[in-house]
Amino acid sequence: xxxxxxxxxxxxxxxxxxxxxxxxxxxxxxxxxxxxxxxxxxxxxxxxxxxxxxxxxxxxxxxxxxxxxxxxxxxxxxxxxxxxxxxxxxxxxxxxxxxxxxxxxxxxxxxxxxxxxxxxxxxxxxxxxxxxxxxxxxxxxxxxxxxxxxxxxxxxxxxxxxxxxxxxxxxxxxxxxxxxxxxxxxxxxxxxxxxxxxxxxxxxxxxxxxxxxxxxxxxxxxxxxxxxxxxxxxxxxxxxxxxxxxxxxxxxxxxxxxxxxxxxxxx
Amino acid sequence: xxxxxxxxxxxxxxxxxxxxxxxxxxxxxxxxxxxxxxxxxxxxxxxxxxxxxxxxxxxxxxxxxxxxxxxxxxxxxxxxxxxxxxxxxxxxxxxxxxxxxxxxxxxxxxxxxxxxxxxxxxxxxxxxxxxxxxxxxxxxxxxxxxxxxxxxxxxxxxxxxxxxxxxxxxxxxxxxxxxxxxx
Numbered sequence: 514x515x516x517x518x519x520x521x522x523x524x525x526x527x528x529x530x531x532x533x534x535x536x537x538x539x540x541x542x543x544x545x546x547x548x549x550x551x552x553x554x555x556x557x558x559x560x561x562x563x564x565x566x567x568x569x570x571x572x573x574x575x576x577x578x579x580x581x582x583x584x585x586x587x588x589x590x591x592x593x594x595x596x597x598x599x600x601x602x603x604x605x606x607x608x609x610x611x612x613x614x615x616x617x618x619x620x621x622x623x624x625x626x627x628x629x630x631x632x633x634x635x636x637x638x639x640x641x642x643x644x645x646x647x648x649x650x651x652x653x654x655x656x657x658x659x660x661x662x663x664x665x666x667x668x669x670x671x672x673x674x675x676x677x678x679x680x681x682x683x684x685x686x687x688x689x690x691x692x693x694x695x696x697x698x699x700x701x702x703x704x705x706x707x708x709x710x711x712x713x714x715x716x717x718x719x720x721x722x723x724x725x726x727x728x729x730x731x732x733x734x735x736x737x738x739x740x741x742x743x744x745x746x747x748x749x750x751x752x753x754x755x756x757x758x759x760x761x762x763x764x765x766x767x768x769x770x771x772x773x774x775x776x777x778x779x780x
Numbered sequence: 781x782x783x784x785x786x787x788x789x790x791x792x793x794x795x796x797x798x799x800x801x802x803x804x805x806x807x808x809x810x811x812x813x814x815x816x817x818x819x820x821x822x823x824x825x826x827x828x829x830x831x832x833x834x835x836x837x838x839x840x841x842x843x844x845x846x847x848x849x850x851x852x853x854x855x856x857x858x859x860x861x862x863x864x865x866x867x868x869x870x871x872x873x874x875x876x877x878x879x880x881x882x883x884x885x886x887x888x889x890x891x892x893x894x895x896x897x898x899x900x901x902x903x904x905x906x907x908x909x910x911x912x913x914x915x916x917x918x919x920x921x922x923x924x925x926x927x928x929x930x931x932x933x934x935x936x937x938x939x940x941x942x943x944x945x946x947x948x949x950x951x952x953x954x955x956x957x958x959x960x961x962x963x
Binding site: 533576630644645668670729 | 802806809813819820826830831832833834835841861863865870896898900901902905
């Protein structure tokens with residue numbers, strides 16, 4: 514072997530590298546202890562909770578307070594296409610005369626996410642077969658397609674059932690936005706990262722309800738913890754008293770947002 | 781002395797592969813965030829970071845401690861499911877701590893936001909067509925905190941039961957706003 518580089522120096526270099534590698538885990542442990550977020554609630558253990566959201570379509574009155582509250586609570590950009598939760602209005606028209614169908618054309622709209630409420634007459638009343646509001650949010654999929662496509666591990670299923678985005682780690686590639694079959698994610702123009710419903714993670718870890726559940730005047734949204742059932746648990750009552758369904762069950766995403774009184778037209 | 785000597789091209793290759801593997805391991809250790817893989821393929825610290833934001837809405841529970849009588853009145857009527865901040869606007873943590881802070885008085889637009897007749901609203905929900913209704917001055921006839929009651933006429937105040945009368949503490953609230961001017 515060519516001996517222009519002395520063997521001793523090579524050995525010393527490699528020895529140094531090895532020593533450095535051995536020291537790294539210790540350094541990381543120290544760094545981890547220093548990097549505790551201040552203001553976070555201390556006694557919250559994500560493995561001891563399992564959150565669930567239930568929505569009763571028949572109770573939603575389309576006031577838009579939830580969409581409004583969500584924007585305020587989570588500082589979501591104001592523009593009309595950034596939403597973590599929003600309300601859709603479904604209008605199913607009467608079938609055309611002689612068409613031999615049960616229901617006519619379906620119209621779906623969500624003006625400004627339903628934030629300011631809905632104008633009463635989009636379609637004349639006599640042409641409407643039926644109409645209803647559907648509040649939408651992240652469906653908290655058990656097998657979430659959005660977390661599977663993330664190339665950097667920035668979005669993940671938290672042990673407590675929330676599907677979250679690590680804002681400091683997201684590179685803003687937008688894969689998850691395309692993967693979500695429910696359109697629940699958007700690319701924030703402020704942070705340039707993907708954003709979505711966090712179930713108001715900073716609220717639920719403090720024992721508060723999510724902002725949308727808090728402000729809903731009709732109790733169309735029921736929120737609770739499956740691992741810590743309370744007396745007369747509203748979640749159990751919801752599932753027992755209603756015919757419960759999920760959105761797009763054929764996709765196999767196993768959403769954990771349960772809808773009651775869901776019409777087949779709702780996607 | 782040596783029984784076996786690696787040919788130079790092989791030992792160079794071994795060294796090269798060794799260097800590549802080592803530099804990969806070093807790079808991975810340096811670039812992986814501290815709490816990565818604590819719980820799964822993500823930064824475990826992200827959970828505490830996301831939980832560390834300050835809540836904006838104070839919530840009905842916290843406000844109920846501040847206005848217990850109003851909450852008691854509210855719980856009697858059909859508006860028992862409403863949250864304070866839906867109509868009165870956000871009360872953040874700072875305002876909650878400040879005893880001087882007052883809640884915003886809601887206006888009729890907020891009544892109409894929910895109660896305007898709309899074919900999409902469920903049938904059980906009380907709705908009005910404004911042009912067929914008395915006026916848009918809802919508070920003249922309705923008390924938002926107790927929608928099942930009507931504000932008493934000033935003259936016959938004695939005849940109506942005093943219990944649902946809003947307590948003096950409620951003056952900063954919107955409920956009794958319309959009552960003295962009732963026609």
